[in-house]
Amino acid sequence: DAGVTQSPTHLIKTRGQQVTLRCSPKSGHDTVSWYQQALGQGPQFIFQYYEEEERQRGNFPDRFSGHQFPNYSSELNVNALLLGDSALYLCASSLGFGPATIQYFGAGTRLSVL
């Protein structure tokens, strides 16, 4: 049973460019969340998708957008990249959402903005 898979593993971009990160959830999961993890920090919630709709959004600008496909996979898009966008981007999947829902994380995409 494959867990959460993310691609690519590493990415290098320059300021002003756009980037797309991809995530395949754990089999059977229907909810995907995206997090940004800066070096030495905990994951910060970006947004969550359920039934192809953005269900919740954290405190991130509109440059961050996403999409969920009918097969539950998801993409994170970041426009007009800034140096401060350099981070590890984590995708997590779950079966639905609730107070005790366990999230299953991928290994992440390391984005470097030069």
Added chain:
Amino acid sequence: GDSVTQMEGPVTLSEEAFLTINCTYTATGYPSLFWYVQYPGEGLQLLLKATKADDKGSNKGFEATYRKETTSFHLEKGSVQVSDSAVYFCALSGGSYIPTFGRGTSLIVHP
């Protein structure tokens, strides 16, 4: 808003030592509490959780008790191993059902 505060790391221990990593939280209502662990080069994985006051979560020798009176969820293990070296994250899930994570505590265990 919700927040989680963890003790600063790194925590450096010898094998078989006792481990405590402190975690306190601020939240409205009755959140669920979690400990996640991140091994080098991997994503976070759930270590244990507790969903109501006085619940004890446990897994792989690690334990944490949900203390509402002190708003704490400290992680403990009686005898650590080198393989426990990782970064440990305390997290809570409140009314929005979105986890709020602490900054993480790095644990280094020497043989």
